[in-house]
Amino acid sequence: xxxxxxxxxxxxxxxxxxxxxxxxxxxxxxxxxxxxxxxxxxxxxxxxxxxxxxxxxxxxxxxxxxxxxxxxxxxxxxxxxxxxxxxxxxxxxxxxxxxxxxxxxxxxxxxxxxxxxxxxxxxxxxxxxxxxxxxxxxxxxxxxxxxxxxxxxxxxxxxxxxxxxxx
Numbered sequence: 001x002x003x004x005x006x007x008x009x010x011x012x013x014x015x016x017x018x019x020x021x022x023x024x025x026x027x028x029x030x031x032x033x034x035x036x037x038x039x040x041x042x043x044x045x046x047x048x049x050x051x052x053x054x055x056x057x058x059x060x061x062x063x064x065x066x067x068x069x070x071x072x073x074x075x076x077x078x079x080x081x082x083x084x085x086x087x088x089x090x091x092x093x094x095x096x097x098x099x100x101x102x103x104x105x106x107x108x109x110x111x112x113x114x115x116x117x118x119x120x121x122x123x124x125x126x127x128x129x130x131x132x133x134x135x136x137x138x139x140x141x142x143x144x145x146x147x148x149x150x151x152x153x154x155x156x157x158x159x160x161x162x163x164x165x166x167x
Contacts, residue, residue, distance in 0.1 A: 014144035015141055018138075020059075021056075021082050024056040025089075028052050032049050073157065077154065077157045
């Protein structure tokens with residue numbers, strides 16, 4: 001991992017994709033989800049969480065695609081890193097939904113207490129994934145702040161003739 005001489009503006013722009021992803025993970029998927037499930041009067045609002053998440057993840061993927069044409073190399077690389085993790089999160093959420101629907105269908109729509117235990121087991125990999133992504137995105141935010149970039153990102157998303165020089 002190399003450190004590059006970048007301006008404060010570039011650093012700030014490179015932090016944005018990671019901050020956006022962390023907002024989705026921490027505020028939306030953890031805080032709002034728990035708040036909506038904890039307060040019985042707010043339980044019907046729990047469907048706001050996937051709607052907000054869909055909007056944020058869609059924007060992130062769209063912006064990462066746009067970044068390939070408009071952003072400086074350092075910012076572009078950080079958008080691509082956040083987009084890669086967003087896709088992994090979408091896949092994990094998709095798997096969780098499939099497992100939850102399968103459990104519901106197997107139960108015949110008659111959810112007994114033992115089926116709720118299966119729901120808990122089905123949700124556990126998603127919770128672990130959220131925790132891992134929070135740690136990984138926090139690290140990526142730190143890298144963007146200090147001008148660092150994993151070597152594989154530099155090799156994949158920069159043109160060989162325009163490859164940046166490390167300090």
